[in-house]
Structures are given as structure tokens and as C-alpha cells.
Amino acid sequence: MFDFSSWRVRTRLTVGFGVVCVLLVASVVMGLMAMGRMGADLKAVVADHFPRIVAATNLSTQIDVIAIALRNMMLNADAADRERQTQVIAQSHQEVVRLFDTLDKTLPEPKDRALLQQVKEQRALYLAGQEELLGFIRSDQTDQSREYLASKLRPVLASYKASIGALVESEKNAIVTAGTDARDTAVNARNTLIGLGVTALLLAAALPCCWQRPWAGxxxxxxxxxxxxxxxxxxxxxxxxxxxxxxxxxxxxxxxxxx
Incomplete structure (x- = not known):
């Protein structure tokens, strides 16, 4: 056991102020570390997960645009209108290719890449069915095109959009996880800083006692x-x-x- 009563006043003050300074430095370091972890979580949400959700959502929107254009071509036999719908489909295909390229570059995790591969496989099936439906429409086979759309292409379209929904859900879960980690980091940092601050204040309040002689005896x-x-x-x-x-x-x- 240390015999603090034998210490000189200068030694006591030096040790006391030194401990207070160490606690203050520890508070600053803990705060900076917590801010760094929360910043990393927020960056993952803003720069990674949210842009992927936007890209996947836009991909689903373009699929809807293509489906509406196909329906319009079935309902209207006018050649000029069908040409306009064909151009709409072509533009949507270009946007879909761009979105797939964006997702392919921004999905490094194996789980997400597996989901993206499923989306690509469903897209290949949908493209094959779409070309077959366009063949029925261009040859004015109205009954066959309606039958093919209802019995074959719609189930493929549903699977296509479901695979995109799975990718979006995965990114949403990642955002929830990042937000939870940031919240836990903030709570732990707050409790730690409060503890260090209270300890420093108590020690600072006890420093005046270093001027007095030992009370025992x-x-x-x-x-x-x-x-x-x-x-x-x-x-x-x-x-x-x-x-x-x-x-x-x-x-x-x-x-x-x-x-």
C-alpha cells in the first residue's frame, strides 16, 4: 500500500493533475474513436447502400416501362404508335444495361453479388420471352400474344421483379444494421465519456485536500x-x-x- 501521507504537497498535486490530464486525454481519444466508427457507418449508408437501393428501384421502374410499352403495342395496331413504343423499349433497355453496370461495380459482398446474379438470370429469361411476345404482336396474332403474356411472360416478370426486391431488401437490412451499430456506438461513447468526466471532476474536487496534513491521528x-x-x-x-x-x-x- 502506498503511504500517501508521506508525500510532499507538490508530489500530490503533480500526481492529481496528471491523472486528471490523462482522463481528459482518454475522453478525447474515446470521443474521436466513436465519431470515426459512426462516420464509417454513415458513409456506408450514404455512399454504398442507399445508391444501390436507388439503382435497383430504377431498374424495377424501367421494367415497368417496358411492360407498359408491350401492352400498348398489343392494344394499338397503329404502326406509328408501335414504332414509338419500340423506341421506348430500346431506351429502357439502354438504361437497364447502365443500371446493371452500376450495380455490378458497387456490390463487392459475395451475398449481394449472388443476388445480382439471380437478377441477371431472370432478366435473360424475360428478354427471351419479350422477344417472343414482340413476334406475336408484330405478326398481329392478338389472341396468341395475349395468351403468351398471361400464361408465360407474366410469371417470368414476377420472378424478375422478385429477385430485384430481394436485392433491395438486402440493402435495407444493411442500412438497418449500420444504423444500429452507429446508435450503439453513440450510447457506449456517451456512457464512457460521462464516467471519465465524473471521475475527472471528483479527482479535481479532491485536489484541495492535498494542501492539508493527514487527518488520521x-x-x-x-x-x-x-x-x-x-x-x-x-x-x-x-x-x-x-x-x-x-x-x-x-x-x-x-x-x-x-x-
Whole structure:
């Protein structure tokens, strides 16, 4: 055990202020580390997961545009209108290719890449069915085109969009996980900083005691021991302190020097 009573006042103050400074530095370091982790989680949400959700959602929108154009071609036999719908389908295909390229570059995780591969496989099936439906439409086989759309192409389209939905759901779960991690980091950092701050304040409040001489062995300490041990003295409250007989560690300015 350290005998702190034998330390000089300067040593006590140096150690006390040193510990307070260490606690303050630890608070700053802990705060910076927590901010770094929360920043990484927010960056993952803003720069990674959210753009992927936007790309996948736009992909689903373009698929709907193509499906509407095919329906319009079935309903309207006008050659000019069908040419316009064909151009719409071509433009949507170009946008779909661009979105697939974006997703392919921004999905490094094996799980997400597996989901993207399923989307590509469903797209290949849908493209084959779409070309077959366009053949029925261009040859004015209305009944065959309707039958093919209802019985074959719509189930493929549903699977296509479901695979895109699975990819979007995966990114949503990743956002939830990142948000939860950021929240937990903030809570842990707050509790740690509060603990370090309270410890530093208590230690700073105790520093003035370093100017006083040890309390153990003084008349007041002996009186407290006897007061706690004697039932007859306990009703005496507040405690009648005896006059201290030990000299003050700091002589007063009016003290007379010894002869």
C-alpha cells in the first residue's frame, strides 16, 4: 500500500493533475474513436447502400416501362404508335444495361453479388420471352400474344421483379444494421465519456485536500472514533469538534517567528 501521507504537497498535486490530464486525454481519444466508427457507418449508408437501393428501384421502374410499352403495342395496331413504343423499349433497355453496370461495380459482398446474379438470370429469361411476345404482336396474332403474356411472360416478370426486391431488401437490412451499430456506438461513447468526466471532476474536487496534513491521528479523528463507538455520545449532533492541536502546514502571515 502506498503511504500517501508521506508525500510532499507538490508530489500530490503533480500526481492529481496528471491523472486528471490523462482522463481528459482518454475522453478525447474515446470521443474521436466513436465519431470515426459512426462516420464509417454513415458513409456506408450514404455512399454504398442507399445508391444501390436507388439503382435497383430504377431498374424495377424501367421494367415497368417496358411492360407498359408491350401492352400498348398489343392494344394499338397503329404502326406509328408501335414504332414509338419500340423506341421506348430500346431506351429502357439502354438504361437497364447502365443500371446493371452500376450495380455490378458497387456490390463487392459475395451475398449481394449472388443476388445480382439471380437478377441477371431472370432478366435473360424475360428478354427471351419479350422477344417472343414482340413476334406475336408484330405478326398481329392478338389472341396468341395475349395468351403468351398471361400464361408465360407474366410469371417470368414476377420472378424478375422478385429477385430485384430481394436485392433491395438486402440493402435495407444493411442500412438497418449500420444504423444500429452507429446508435450503439453513440450510447457506449456517451456512457464512457460521462464516467471519465465524473471521475475527472471528483479527482479535481479532491485536489484541495492535498494542501492539508493527514487527518488520521489528529484530535478530530480520535473524537470521531470515540463518538462512533460510544452510544452516549451519538445523540450529540452536530459533532462538537475539539480544537485541533496540530499546527497548520502553511504558517499564517501574522505568525511570530520562533526566537
Amino acid at each position: 489528529s484530535p478530530r479523528a480520535a473524537w470521531c472514533v470515540s463518538w462512533a463507538a460510544s452510544p452516549a455520545l451519538r445523540p450529540m449532533w452536530p459533532v462538537p469538534w475539539p480544537e485541533a492541536t496540530s499546527p497548520s502546514p502553511l504558517p499564517s502571515k501574522t505568525a511570530t517567528p520562533p526566537a
